[in-house]
Amino acid sequence: MKASKRLDRLPPYLFAELERKIAAKKAAGVDVISLGIGDPDMPTPSLVVEALARAAADPGTHQYPSNRGRAELREAFASFYDSRFGVELDAETEIVPALGAKECVFNLNLAFLDSGDVALAADPGYPVYTGGPLIAGAEAVPMPLVPERGFAPELEAISAEDRERARLLYLNYPNNPTGAVVPDGLFEQAVEFGRTHDVLIVHDASYTETTFDGYVAPSFLATPGAKEVGVEVFSLSKGYNMTGWRTAAIVGNAQALDHYWRLKSNIDSGMFEAVQLAAAAVLADGAEAAREMSAVYQRRRDMVCDALREIGVDISPPKGTIYVWAPVPDGHDSASYCELVLEESGVVVSPGSAYGPNGEGFFRISLTVADERLAEAVERLRSSLGG
Numbered sequence: 001m002k003a004s005k006r007l008d009r010l011p012p013y014l015f016a017e018l019e020r021k022i023a024a025k026k027a028a029g030v031d032v033i034s035l036g037i038g039d040p041d042m043p044t045p046s047l048v049v050e051a052l053a054r055a056a057a058d059p060g061t062h063q064y065p066s067n068r069g070r071a072e073l074r075e076a077f078a079s080f081y082d083s084r085f086g087v088e089l090d091a092e093t094e095i096v097p098a099l100g101a102k103e104c105v106f107n108l109n110l111a112f113l114d115s116g117d118v119a120l121a122a123d124p125g126y127p128v129y130t131g132g133p134l135i136a137g138a139e140a141v142p143m144p145l146v147p148e149r150g151f152a153p154e155l156e157a158i159s160a161e162d163r164e165r166a167r168l169l170y171l172n173y174p175n176n177p178t179g180a181v182v183p184d185g186l187f188e189q190a191v192e193f194g195r196t197h198d199v200l201i202v203h204d205a206s207y208t209e210t211t212f213d214g215y216v217a218p219s220f221l222a223t224p225g226a227k228e229v230g231v232e233v234f235s236l237s238k239g240y241n242m243t244g245w246r247t248a249a250i251v252g253n254a255q256a257l258d259h260y261w262r263l264k265s266n267i268d269s270g271m272f273e274a275v276q277l278a279a280a281a282v283l284a285d286g287a288e289a290a291r292e293m294s295a296v297y298q299r300r301r302d303m304v305c306d307a308l309r310e311i312g313v314d315i316s317p318p319k320g321t322i323y324v325w326a327p328v329p330d331g332h333d334s335a336s337y338c339e340l341v342l343e344e345s346g347v348v349v350s351p352g353s354a355y356g357p358n359g360e361g362f363f364r365i366s367l368t369v370a371d372e373r374l375a376e377a378v379e380r381l382r383s384s385l386g387g
């Protein structure tokens with residue numbers, strides 16, 4: 001059976017070889033610990049589960065939802081943005097719910113890109129920033145993120161031709177996979193870039209609620225002028241342990257949201273209204289839960305960074321996200337080091353090259369396994385790779 005040309009444009013799946021080796025290890029009876037996937041291990045806060053149970057018992061939530069979302073959810077987003085980020089949003093025109101940031105980021109490509117157009121995407125970065133434009137029949141142009149620049153893209157280095165063709169520019173801070181927080185001045189430069197080149201700036205705010213050492217992550221929309229040129233995708237997945245709930249929103253520029261909404265109303269029928277009400281509850285009352293989860297990740301981050309230092313990995317502890325991004329020791333590339341770690345310790349870490357060419361030379365550890373398992377993984381790394 002032949003797949004569409006569109007699907008053929010996607011790059012090969014880079015985890016395939018690693019997954020084959022993991023399966024072989026498991027088949028050989030090894031107790032493999034996966035620090036590969038960023039899916040929070042802790043349960044969704046009970047306030048959300050209880051709000052869902054109440055809302056689901058109301059038949060008024062059982063019919064097709066509206067793709068514009070219930071007023072309660074839009075108003076909850078508006079109040080949250082005001083109190084958390086100091087950003088004013090119009091609940092009627094500047095907020096549209098999304099079925100997760102992934103859906104939203106992917107569909108933005110369909111809504112804004114034609115053949116010949118370009119999306120500027122962080123490299124390394126969340127794979128949908130590069131796969132989405134390809135499926136939309138357009139192109140993704142990588143913007144290298146390197147440690148020397150604090151993992152900020154060098155907007156001045158984008159070629160005249162790419163600036164001309166660019167319609168979208170993706171940013172994401174705190175950043176997956178590097179764990180970097182937004183470097184000073186980057187959001188301001190992005191606003192200027194969007195204005196000058198008529199490019200929609202898309203800030204993926206999937207990790208703003210997971211931060212450490214007292215750092216508080218800003219919204220891109222708090223930057224003067226941001227709403228004229230940009231949107232922000234805010235996901236409840238990571239900050240509130242809600243990956244399975246598929247809850248996010250796109251907020252900001254009303255015209256951009258209208259295009260997204262027009263596309264989306266041809267694709268899906270929105271978010272179950274009981275889930276919308278549960279999401280509204282966590283936006284109103286979830287700050288404490290998010291802080292508690294950040295404290296857990298901070299503790300795990302320290303455990304991992306200490307162990308990595310002991311086995312000779314040069315590491316700067318991240319101030320946010322659920323990941324540690326570390327350089328592979330000399331003599332290895334990303335893939336060979338991840339294979340060595342699996343071979344020697346039965347621990348799975350992700351090769352940086354899976355997130356783009358500039359991820360080569362790094363590996364990513366996810367902090368989303370229970371403390372005892374993480375402690376065991378760390379102990380194995382120490383004893384099998386140390387010294």
Ligand SMILES: Cc1ncc(COP(=O)(O)O)c(C=O)c1O
Binds near residue numbers: 176235
């Ligand atoms: C940067 C980034 N954006 C978006 C997502 C997907 O989030 P959601 O669960 O809201 O679709 C992820 C998930 O790993 C991510 O790392």
